[in-house]
Amino acid sequence: MSGSNTPPQYDLIVIGFGAAGLSAALSFAETTEGCETPTRIAVLERATKEERGGATRWTGAFLRITQDKRLDTDWAEHVGRVSGGLADTEYCRTVERETRQTLEFVEKHGVEIAFEDFPLPHTFDGGTPSMAPPASPRGGGASIVEHLGTALENDPRVDIRYETEALRLSTTENGVVDGVLVRTSDGQTQRLTGRAVVLACGGFEGNTEMLTRYVGDKACDLPLIAPGIANNRGDALRMALELGADTAGQFDGIHAEPVDRRTQKADSVLYGFSTGIFVNGRMQRFFDEGRDTWDNTFEHVGYEIWKNQEQEAYWIADAKTLAIPGIMNSLLSDVPPEQADSLEELAEKLGVDGESLEKTVAEFNAAVGPGEFDPTRLDGKSTVGATPQKSNWATPLDTAPFIGVPVTAAVCFTYGGIRTDLDGRVVTPSGTAIPGLYAAGEATGLFYHAYPPATSVLRSLIFGRLAAHHAAAQQTA
Incomplete structure (x- = not known):
């Protein structure tokens, strides 16, 4: 007083x-x-x-x-x-x-x-x-x-x-x-x-x-x-x-975001993940990457990585993602994605089990349903029978080069x-x-x-x- x-x-x-x-x-x-x-x-x-x-x-x-x-x-x-x-x-x-x-x-x-x-x-x-x-x-x-x-x-x-x-x-x-x-x-x-x-x-x-x-x-x-x-x-x-x-x-709520684990750069957020898949440390998918646009999804995947995936995840995509005009503008890291001509080689660069990654990708590819892939809108191109499903932008990861980024969740605000x-x-x-x-x-x-x-x-x-x-x-x- x-x-x-x-x-x-x-x-x-x-x-x-x-x-x-x-x-x-x-x-x-x-x-x-x-x-x-x-x-x-x-x-x-x-x-x-x-x-x-x-x-x-x-x-x-x-x-x-x-x-x-x-x-x-x-x-x-x-x-x-x-x-x-x-x-x-x-x-x-x-x-x-x-x-x-x-x-x-x-x-x-x-x-x-x-x-x-x-x-x-x-x-x-x-x-x-x-x-x-x-x-x-x-x-x-x-x-x-x-x-x-x-x-x-x-x-x-x-x-x-x-x-x-x-x-x-x-x-x-x-x-x-x-x-x-x-x-x-x-x-x-x-x-x-x-x-x-x-x-x-x-x-x-x-x-x-x-x-x-x-x-x-x-x-x-x-x-x-x-x-x-x-x-x-x-x-x-x-x-x-x-x-x-x-x-x-x-x-008990936080705004968490998926960021590149390889760098100390601030705000190294992975926004452009919608057209690929996320896998955890056991090389298992754990999230519907296409359930909504990136702005309505990136916080939820960040929180999931922290809360339930032991802070370890990997984003995997292929040449179809690389072909999207300006896609690198949505990956804010100062380190480019790891790139390889095969999933086995990509797994080696990421330091993960190649056989498990190949198995998960094969299962995902087999579940991709019909439709035209269109990254500019909610295209409805989804998986059938996959768990978790992918609701949009489900396209097979089958075209080299393959790319990957190891990610973790970082807290932005409470x-x-x-x-x-x-x-x-x-x-x-x-x-x-x-x-x-x-x-x-x-x-x-x-x-x-x-x-x-x-x-x-x-x-x-x-x-x-x-x-x-x-x-x-x-x-x-």
Whole structure:
């Protein structure tokens, strides 16, 4: 508790330097520009300046938007369907409403939104499979970090404090959040006071203890998809719970992705798997690779590899996959797939049992049903009698060269987090807002059972802005 009458050091303290934190800090700076008394803003970042940006810095940052830069009209319903009605529909509608102006905000600061061809269909526009080029910032999330970060660096009202850990929120005698206790790089603690605090420091995927507590056993076997999320230690959740905040999202849920095991490159995701097959360490198929488009499937195969396949799997395909125009753009590793003229030779390169692989492939090939193979749509070309079946894109793996990639599952973010209202205010279980406290981005919970993708960076930017606008309105009223 604090009871000092000393004026606060800052008008806004933002914890986190990813999309949500940058959006909050910069939006607050713009909204309060020209005030009679200049505002002061602090942005706290656990990492060094060179490693700043959390998960945002490393992601390709797909954006689930149409060509006119509006959110996919099916997304809110999609979240509702996969969550079984548990997700906050009004939150999703807010994302839909705020998408276009939020993208205009980042574009104004130099972030270019590009639409680039992708070799396989997605459902980012109305829920219907489409080959329309998906959107992303040119340069990925790093472009957001650098452009918005530079704008903050150039604002004399902003203090950016690197290598600074947030330990505990402070409140007035009336329960109003008025600052944060931090630990700096020299190990010493310091109290920063502020009129409002925004928690924007990610989930708890970088904290093995919390992962194990919430997600369950074998959490320690989950590698991080990028180095920046090692700093996502659950600080926001821990500090908010200490003040009685409510939670949202599925706490044993994670967004896991299949990544290339041969590389340490961040975000080395295997998106373009639909036309091949997955086998586990025993060379057995375990997943319907064609049950839906890649965007509705890649998270589920990642989770399955971690949860039930001992973190070991192999993607196998042949020349028909290699012939798909631009297919290598869907394999984000910096190491090309292993390639061979026979399955036996491919197995040797992958370090797996060749006889078992050949047997599984022969059984799969024999189960392929009739129809025309068309990787640009759900072609209905399926297996007959195979377990698991392949619902689309089932074509025999019989044409050299054969290709393969050893994959494992990496954690990207956690589902469970803080509950907020539509202004980004942290709320208690009764729905009462905790005065002076906001949260945005992956620190806040939303998803249950599945993450309809390409919206994580987007919702982070949107609710960072909304939190800043509400905080500014409270202070300038």
